[in-house]
Amino acid sequence: MAINRTEIEVRYQETDQMGVVYHANYLVWFEIGRTKYIEQLGFTYKEMEKAGLLLPVIDAHISYKKPARYGEHICIETTLNSYDGIRITYDYTIKNEKDEHLVQGTTKHAFVHRDSFRPTQLRKVNNYWHTMLTKANEEL
Amino acid sequence: MAINRTEIEVRYQETDQMGVVYHANYLVWFEIGRTKYIEQLGFTYKEMEKAGLLLPVIDAHISYKKPARYGEHICIETTLNSYDGIRITYDYTIKNEKDEHLVQGTTKHAFVHRDSFRPTQLRKVNNYWHTMLTKANEEL
Amino acid sequence: MAINRTEIEVRYQETDQMGVVYHANYLVWFEIGRTKYIEQLGFTYKEMEKAGLLLPVIDAHISYKKPARYGEHICIETTLNSYDGIRITYDYTIKNEKDEHLVQGTTKHAFVHRDSFRPTQLRKVNNYWHTMLTKANEEL
């Protein structure tokens, strides 16, 4: 799997008084994208949290080309950029239904223990998940 | 203490493309109001959570008179409506700097255990907090 | 059309540190519900705004039975409660995939001019929309 494509509709709540989508909401959309990417690999964030793992964002970059607007159907394209066992980086492209590139971004995450927020190796918690991500990473 | 008055400034993020504050945000402002009300009584939500208590909203009513706008200085007026040991109800009035009444509302809450979400009596967890709220209720 | 059913998945961003969906987000979900209800009648909020109309909330009531949680598939059920040409009231039921009733609510709206925020009769702006809503109201 090279890419996950997930479609959403802009929510009225996501707009601001500029008449466009508020800039912080693209981070929410990125999160939807990586959630779906993971699901496509065969597991879920909910299961990871149950297993005592969190996957906080440690770095984010967003480049805004053109604002999304209410009424638009949005496509979130998510790809894995890298995975090394303890860190994972995703790339995102946000497009509208005319296939215009609205926003591009990257988020970097570290696997940490839920209680301590200390880094952990994914394979120590669940080797299947580690294998799936390693495979996806090798296919890049 | 009959009333808590807390001032906030409208955040750009809180507006929507109608050019006014998005209607759900008044619930966020109500929460700021009751947080400050409790602090004025001498304790905090954070301490309550540490003690294993949650205070979820079980009912909310909001009446919108006039929209708040970006750039306005807002006053949140919070009063205790009732407290009976397991439930608490607050009333709120949102005003702008011209003292115009923008929004009025009420939220009802139940004290519950953090893990089970089952109702609990506040005095069993902390008698001081119970006493402070009982006093505030009697002064109404 | 008696009812609109729209499915959504809980977003991580919609949770709070109680581990459940933050209470104000149900108003966002209600908005998704009425947006879809209107679309099922054959028009959209976006078209209404283009025609110079806004439909702000003037009253909202929310009753919280049981919290929605991350990972749940949510069904928003929206029904028209009443429409009289200048005001419109919707009822909502939020359910999870086990068909448990999580939240119930009502929102009341007034049609207003975008620039003045003054009330207006829908049929003066668009008679087709007025007719569709009148029909839906009569079928109740």
Added chain:
Amino acid sequence: MAINRTEIEVRYQETDQMGVVYHANYLVWFEIGRTKYIEQLGFTYKEMEKAGLLLPVIDAHISYKKPARYGEHICIETTLNSYDGIRITYDYTIKNEKDEHLVQGTTKHAFVHRDSFRPTQLRKVNNYWHTMLTKANEEL
């Protein structure tokens, strides 16, 4: 003026089920920071919008060191990074009351016309604002 320091308290609404501030909210805090920076220079975003200007984010970078938590008093430190007449870049440091560096970030903005979203030179709209920002930039 080299720096603006603005204090806020974490809102319950800003947390997520990790028990920390949701990562997108730091962009909201950055916005509060630059709003206050501008006010310290003697004008406001509200006035800029009235003059037909918008200042959308065109690029954002966020580096997360340590999560902010509910109950913390947060300091937003905002500095001007650069201003060239049509673009402006701010740097931010988010600290808690123990002076721990939680988050660092940068946002880049372009002055655009409200209706066209096309770039514009600030001095053509308001020379005083241009002068104030130019001075602030030269003092860096």
